Amino acid sequence: VLTNLYLLPSRISYDPTRYPKYIPEAYCLCKGCLMGIFGEESLHFRSTPVFMPTVILRRTPACAGGRYVYTEDYITIPVGCTCVPEQEKEAESVNSSLDKQEVKLLVGQNKPSSE
Numbered sequence: 657v658l659t660n661l662y663l664l665p666s667r668i669s670y671d672p673t674r675y676p677k678y679i680p681e682a683y684c685l686c687k688g689c690l691m692g693i694f695g696e697e698s699l700h701f702r703s704t705p706v707f708m709p710t711v712i713l714r715r716t717p718a719c720a721g722g723r724y725v726y727t728e729d730y731i732t733i734p735v736g737c738t739c740v741p742e743q744e745k746e747a748e749s750v751n752s753s754l755d756k757q758e759v760k761l762l763v764g765q766n767k768p769s770s771e
Contacts, residue, residue, distance in 0.1 A: 689739035
């Protein structure tokens with residue numbers, strides 16, 4: 657896995673019932689990744705957002721002493737992008753089916769014995 661992280665332009669997310677009301681969110685500009693000495697886009701890698709969990713305050717319908725009441729809430733926001741190798745289609749489908757089999761086995765092990 658490549659560890660190159662690059663910051664990007666951001667969009668501003670606005671929610672009047674949230675504090676802070678405005679949160680910048682990064683987005684990836686390219687499908688692939690800029691590689692090499694001349695910064696050409698390589699489609700052997702894909703540009704993927706990097707997310708960060710963040711605590712915000714969410715306004716509730718309730719009021720106390722003439723003021724809004726807020727509750728703590730957790731959201732995930734995109735803060736940048738990184739490059740990950742693009743997998744071949746055949747390898748991806750094999751890994752996907754293996755992952756599904758592992759999940760079925762794990763779920764089967766966690767079922768209560770009364771079933």
